[in-house]
Amino acid sequence: MNFHSKVKKVAKNPLATAILLLGFEKFKFIPDKKYISVMYKYYMGKKLNLDNPQTFNEKLQWLKIYNRKDEYTIMVDKYKVRDYVACKIGEEHLIPLLGVWDSAEEIDFDTLPNEFVLKCNHNSGTGMCICKNKTLLNIENVRKELKKGLKENYYYLGREWPYKNVQRKIIAEKFMVDESGCELKDYKVLCFNGEPKLIEFHQGRFTDHQSQDYYDINWNKTDISQGEVAGFGCSDKTVPIPVCFDKMMEFSRILAKGIPQVRIDWYAINEQLYFGEITFFDGCGFDKFDNPNDDAKLGAWIDLKSL
Known part of the structure; x- marks a missing residue:
């Protein structure tokens, strides 16, 4: 984004710019719905439609406001979730x-x-x-x-x-570390109404060579990308399917059961599957897709009518 584009963006979104400059906690007095709408417009460049959300990112914002269950607090707690996961799939993971x-x-x-x-x-x-x-x-x-x-x-x-x-x-x-002796590869399984649909695969995290690819549940590499906003793009290679992939899908279904949309993160180390974390709002619902049609495609997988 060039200088003039940045100035234009600031002029159109003075409140969002102030939040980013001064710190989000200074604006905690702003009601959730208002805050979310302001930040969505800043990041996505368009008005948020909460009355009839269609895209993936729009529906994540809707879920922030209208789908609140006490157990979600346990599931995002990196300490308490350990007991939850051990009960569901076993502490060896x-x-x-x-x-x-x-x-x-x-x-x-x-x-x-x-x-x-x-x-x-x-x-x-x-x-x-x-x-x-x-x-x-x-x-x-x-x-x-x-x-x-x-x-x-x-x-x-x-x-x-x-x-x-x-x-x-x-x-x-x-x-x-994985079998190569390098830092771990992340397998982030995006589940929709309890079913895995996509795997967001990260390599080289915390390095200058980070990449993010999307694979389908048959481990076919897709052309879905978010490189423009993430600051890093897709890799130029297709990696082999992890040995414990079937178990990853099975356990993701168990942990995602009854949830409209959730991301279950895993690490595959020496053929052993390890749980990473549970995330309800991938990219906070503010990450653009390089192709807007992908935002709509993923959005169609979230069924809000059952809530």
Whole structure:
């Protein structure tokens, strides 16, 4: 986007621009419906239709407002969801937990192994620490970032209601690598009315070579893409189907049962399937598709009439 386009976008969306510049929590007084409508128009470039939503991103906004169940709060809590998942599919599919704390000061780094992952249980990214060598870790900075993460109420960012009342904690998990010795590949299974339809496949996360591809449930690579907004595009290769793919689909159905639309994330490591997280609003419902027809296609898969 060139300079003149940016100026034009700011002029058309002064409230959204203020929210992005000053911080979303400063605008928590704005009702959810108003806030969502403002931010949707900023990111998508068009007015939000909540009376008759048609596209994937429109329907996600509708679900934010009108589909609120207490169990969703447990399902997005990266700590409490562990018991939920263990009950549904077995604890052997959980990444080993190394510790849980209410504050950054409580963490005893001496008890942690040389490699580990620290993160807050209620947000996405803020405060996360991926440690590959504890001897090189700046513990003071890690505590500082975790404190920042604990203060964040992730709900106010995109008004994703399930995050609003998560009891905030810090968790440590085992650092995992796949059979190649590299950081994990993400398999994000998009389920619609309880059925897997697409797999959003990420490679090279947290690197300069990140890619995002969409595969169908027969592991055929599709031409669906969101590279323009994500800042990274599709890979130029088709990867082999994971050995535990059938189990991934089976478990996704179990965890997505009774939910209009949800994303179940997995890691496949040495032929073993590990649960990642549950996300109700992929990209917060603000990520454009490079082809608008794909937004409409995915939107048709969400049935709101049953709610």
